[in-house]
Amino acid sequence: QVQLVESGGGSVQSGGSLRLSCAASGSILSINRMGWYRQAPGKQRELVAIISSGDTTNYADSVKGRFTISRDNAKNTVYLQMNSLKPEDTAIYYCSGNIRSGTVALSILRDYWGQGTQVTISS
Numbered sequence: 001q002v003q004l005v006e007s008g009g010g011s012v013q014s015g016g017s018l019r020l021s022c023a024a025s026g027s028i029l030s031i032n033r034m035g036w037y038r039q040a041p042g043k044q045r046e047l048v049a050i051i052s053s054g055d056t057t058n059y060a061d062s063v064k065g066r067f068t069i070s071r072d073n074a075k076n077t078v079y080l081q082m083n084s085l086k087p088e089d090t091a092i093y094y095c096s097g098n099i100r101s102g103t104v105a106l107s108i109l110r111d112y113w114g115q116g117t118q119v120t121i122s123s
Helices: none
Strands: 001-008 010-013 019-024 030-041 046-050 057-059 067-072 078-082 089-102 107-112 116-123
Touching: 001 057, 001 089, 001 107, 019 030, 019 116, 030 067, 030 078, 046 067, 057 067, 057 078, 078 089
Parallel strands: 010 116
Antiparallel strands: 001 019, 019 078, 030 046, 030 089, 046 057, 067 078, 089 107, 089 116
């Protein structure tokens, strides 16, 4: 079993910064891409940023230049540094990982999701 646990959400004023963390734990054999998604009230979940196992990154246009995704493979953790935050960044932020888990003899590869962390930006 694999779990993803996010932390670092909270409430800040416009222009402020937050750093989200997401740690994966369990019977992990390898982690491929990891990403951050968000869902604002009344809207669909959208991709914020994604990072490959080779550290290639991609960002939504709305966060380019303000957010930075990174990962620490030794800690099975992905981070999202969010700067110059805007009220429209308010949402529940979810991390996701494409993870192979189990044993060498019997493993599965699937996407896992965290429970989400609330980010609220006031103007």
